[in-house]
Structure formats: C-alpha cells, structure tokens
Amino acid sequence: MDIEISLTDSPEQSEVISLYRANEWSAADKPEQLMAALAGSHSLVTARVNGVLIGLGNALSDGHLVVYYPHLLVAPEYQGQGVGKQLMLALQQRYQGFHQQMLTADGEATGFYRALGFSRAGKTEPMWVYAGTDH
Numbered sequence: 203m204d205i206e207i208s209l210t211d212s213p214e215q216s217e218v219i220s221l222y223r224a225n226e227w228s229a230a231d232k233p234e235q236l237m238a239a240l241a242g243s244h245s246l247v248t249a250r251v252n253g254v255l256i257g258l259g260n261a262l263s264d265g266h267l268v269v270y271y272p273h274l275l276v277a278p279e280y281q282g283q284g285v286g287k288q289l290m291l292a293l294q295q296r297y298q299g300f301h302q303q304m305l306t307a308d309g310e311a312t313g314f315y316r317a318l319g320f321s322r323a324g325k326t327e328p329m330w331v332y333a334g335t336d337h
Contacts, residue, residue: 203251207288209296211248213240217255225275228334244269247292249276249285256280259289261297269297271305290318306330 215237222230229236240246240260249257257276263269271293276285297303306328307315 203283205256205285205288206250207292208248208250209245209292211246211250213248213255213258218258221255221258221275221277224277226336227275228336229273240273245293245296247289249280249289251280257285257289259286259293261293263297263300267301269293269300269303271303274305286314287318290315294318 215233218237218240219230219233222236229239240258243260244263244265245261247259248255255277257274257280259271259274261269261271271290274286274289276289294303303320305315305320307320
C-alpha cells in the first residue's frame with residue numbers, strides 16, 4: 203500500500219466529513235465549524251491512498267513551546283496498518299524539541315500514544331468542558 207503523507211494538503215469538506223462520520227466523531231455534525239477549525243490549525247497532516255483521504259491529524263500551537271494534537275483519525279478499514287503512526291510521526295517531527303507536546307487519549311488509543319512516547323505528566327489530570335456525546 204502506497205500511503206502519501208502530506209503537511210500541505212487541503213482536503214475537501216465532503217471527504218473530511220466522510221472520514222469523521224466513518225469514525226463516529228460528533229464534529230461531523232458541524233461541518234462548517236470543523237472545516238474552519240482545521241483550516242485554522244497550526245498544522246494539518248493528511249494520509250491518502252490513490253488520492254483518497256484515509257486519515258488526518260491536526261495541531262494547535264504557539265509555534266515555539268507548546269503543541270496540542272486534538273484530532274487524529276484513520277478510516278476504519280485502514281486502522282492497525284501504521285497510518286496513524288505515520289501521521290503522528292510527521293507532526294512530531296515538525297514539533298520536535300518543543301517544551302510540551304500534549305493530547306488527550308481516549309480508551310484504547312492510550313496504548314497507541316504511549317508507543318509514540320506520550321505519558322501522563324506528573325499529577326496532571328485532563329479536564330474539559332465538552333459539548334459532544336462521543337466520550
């Protein structure tokens with residue numbers, strides 16, 4: 203499988219929404235806001251196979267010290283094949299040397315992120331005000 207990873211891609215709304223719906227993410231229910239959020243990201247990384255969007259991830263950052271990775275999605279039929287790892291490694295390469303690289307891992311994803319070097323920082327506890335229902 204030939205996977206094209208890009209930090210310069212501009213995916214179409216329809217393909218982004220399809221990817222989010224396939225993963226049952228509630229952000230798909232707010233397409234205009236989702237596309238604006240992705241466009242406003244400090245970085246957006248995509249994965250394509252034969253031109254078809256199969257994954258994406260984004261980063262929010264101050265550009266110097268801190269980066270937060272809010273979204274990482276891979277089409278269900280491509281999960282477990284290293285696509286997510288390639289997406290995260292592309293982002294981590296971009297933010298290599300930053301003081302903080304942060305994310306919130308959910309359920310089974312914790313093992314995936316631990317394998318990429320993420321761990322709980324001291325006594326920190328993730329907190330949020332969340333309007334969705336998928337967590």
